[in-house]
Amino acid sequence: MSRQQQNQATIVRDLLRVVQDLGRQQAQAGPASANTNNTNSIVEQFRRYKPPTFNGITGPLAVEEWIRGLERIFKQLSCTDAQKVLCAEFMLVDASGHWWESVSRTRTEAQQRNLTWARFKEEVMGKYFPQALRDRKEIEFLQLKQGKMTLVDYERKFEQLSRYAVHLVNTEQKKARRFELRLRPKIGGIIESHEFTTYIQVLQRAQAIANRLELDQTTQENTEFLGKRKWNGTNEGKGNGQNKRASFERRLESNKSNSVLTPCPKCNKAHRGECLYGNNVCYRCGKQGHIATNCQEPPPKRDNDQSKKGPARVFALTQQEATEN
Numbered sequence: 001m002s003r004q005q006q007n008q009a010t011i012v013r014d015l016l017r018v019v020q021d022l023g024r025q026q027a028q029a030g031p032a033s034a035n036t037n038n039t040n041s042i043v044e045q046f047r048r049y050k051p052p053t054f055n056g057i058t059g060p061l062a063v064e065e066w067i068r069g070l071e072r073i074f075k076q077l078s079c080t081d082a083q084k085v086l087c088a089e090f091m092l093v094d095a096s097g098h099w100w101e102s103v104s105r106t107r108t109e110a111q112q113r114n115l116t117w118a119r120f121k122e123e124v125m126g127k128y129f130p131q132a133l134r135d136r137k138e139i140e141f142l143q144l145k146q147g148k149m150t151l152v153d154y155e156r157k158f159e160q161l162s163r164y165a166v167h168l169v170n171t172e173q174k175k176a177r178r179f180e181l182r183l184r185p186k187i188g189g190i191i192e193s194h195e196f197t198t199y200i201q202v203l204q205r206a207q208a209i210a211n212r213l214e215l216d217q218t219t220q221e222n223t224e225f226l227g228k229r230k231w232n233g234t235n236e237g238k239g240n241g242q243n244k245r246a247s248f249e250r251r252l253e254s255n256k257s258n259s260v261l262t263p264c265p266k267c268n269k270a271h272r273g274e275c276l277y278g279n280n281v282c283y284r285c286g287k288q289g290h291i292a293t294n295c296q297e298p299p300p301k302r303d304n305d306q307s308k309k310g311p312a313r314v315f316a317l318t319q320q321e322a323t324e325n
Contacts, residue, residue, distance in 0.1 A: 142165065
């Protein structure tokens with residue numbers, strides 16, 4: 001058994017003991033035992049619902065939730081204000097329990113018997129959830145907008161804060177209009193073209209619009225992603241490949257045109273430049289008086305194009321051909 005369950009069991013036992021002592025005192029005083037039996041029955045029923053406790057150190061919003069939890073139980077029971085107060089008093093534990101005992105000692109027995117449930121709530125709320133803090137919560141509700149929140153988070157926040165400004169949402173139409181005005185413009189602008197009279201209608205319509213906008217956004221992002229991938233991948237690579245291939249083919253054709261020589265119609269030999277056949281000159285240096293095999297001149301220097309393209313072909317005649325020439 002956990003510590004919280006042990007505390008609740010102890011509280012319930014103390015509560016039953018007090019009720020029984022009260023019943024014995026009333027029986028000795030002479031009143032009818034019907035009221036005592038009824039109180040015992042209420043306490044037993046109250047105990048079955050496992051009511052929450054409040055220790056006074058869990059924050060201002062916790063006391064409000066604690067009271068709301070007790071009131072949900074009281075709705076299921078047929079009990080008087082005095083019985084509600086009696087049950088709630090034993091759910092105040094630790095710091096809050098000590099505080100309530102101190103406050104109770106300042107009352108007379110008549111004031112304690114006549115204490116209503118509404119007055120009990122006012123005293124507890126005044127202690128642990130003062131009016132100044134409730135006013136700040138009301139201002140927070142007045143300034144509430146959806147902004148970047150999801151519709152689910154905005155709806156939850158709206159419901160949480162609206163109870164601090166009940167006068168602004170005390171009808172279905174006022175609540176629906178307030179919720180609509182604070183929606184994100186993309187959603188609220190579409191809803192304004194429709195007439196809704198209930199809060200649930202506005203909420204359902206807003207949810208449908210939000211789902212549609214989210215779907216459109218997802219579709220657009222996927223389209224942009226695929227477009228970028230196609231441009232950066234397939235087409236761009238393909239274009240570069242085509243350009244490289246065309247450049248290679250042009251260089252290949254150029255090399256072919258430079259390396260393939262047609263036979264000279266004068267000497268029937270394949271060579272470059274002017275044909276010297278029949279001019280009685282050296283085919284190496286272009287001077288008269290000797291032939292290429294006996295030429296003492298250094299070989300001509302190659303230009304840059306020839307050095308890049310490789311060694312040039314030299315056309316030389318045999319000794320017999322030179323003598324005949």
